[in-house]
Amino acid sequence: MTVRLDDLDRQLLALLRSDGRAPVSKLADILGVTRGTIQARIDRMLAQGAILGFTVRAREEHDGSGVRAIMLIEVTGKSTSAIVRRLRGFPEIHKLHTTNGAWDLVAEISAASLQDFDRVLREVRTIDGVLNSETSILLTAV
Structure with a gap:
């Protein structure tokens, strides 16, 4: 299903990406439209699948614990869906x-410890159809 968004929809989505908990009245004030217009737009975009839900974005690097990494995965044949x-x-x-390119999938990994991280790498690499992988640990956000 193709979702068509106009400028107001895109502006509303940008505000919601920044603060998914913003009150409808505040969004309406910022965009210069009525509260009803904003609520109708949100309801429509939810129904059409342009908005999949609302969530909390936590600052992952804030606590400094754990291991974060990016894993590039190459799969064989037509096994992508199963993998x-x-x-x-x-x-x-x-x-x-x-x-696209040499790798078929990119996985963002967050593990509690190096031991957990090592286990995840081993388990992913043993999945039937995973041909190759390359992993980079994320160090400092800049």
Whole structure:
């Protein structure tokens, strides 16, 4: 389903990305429209799938604990869908992307310790259809 967004929709989405908990009345004031217009736009975008939900974005580097990494994954043949289903079962994989080029998937990993991180790498690499992987640990956000 193709979702068509106009300028007001895009401005509203940008505000919601910045603060998903902003009151509808505040959004309406910022955008110069009525509260009803904002609520109707949000309801429509939810129904159409342009907005998938509302969540908290926590500052991951704030506590300094754990290991964060990016894993590039190459898969064999037409096994991508099955591998994606398996990878979604790992609680340490926070985001998973398809991509183009030499790698087929990009996984964002966050593990509590180096031991957990090592276990995740081993388990991902043993999935049938995973041909190759390359992982980079994220050090300091700049």
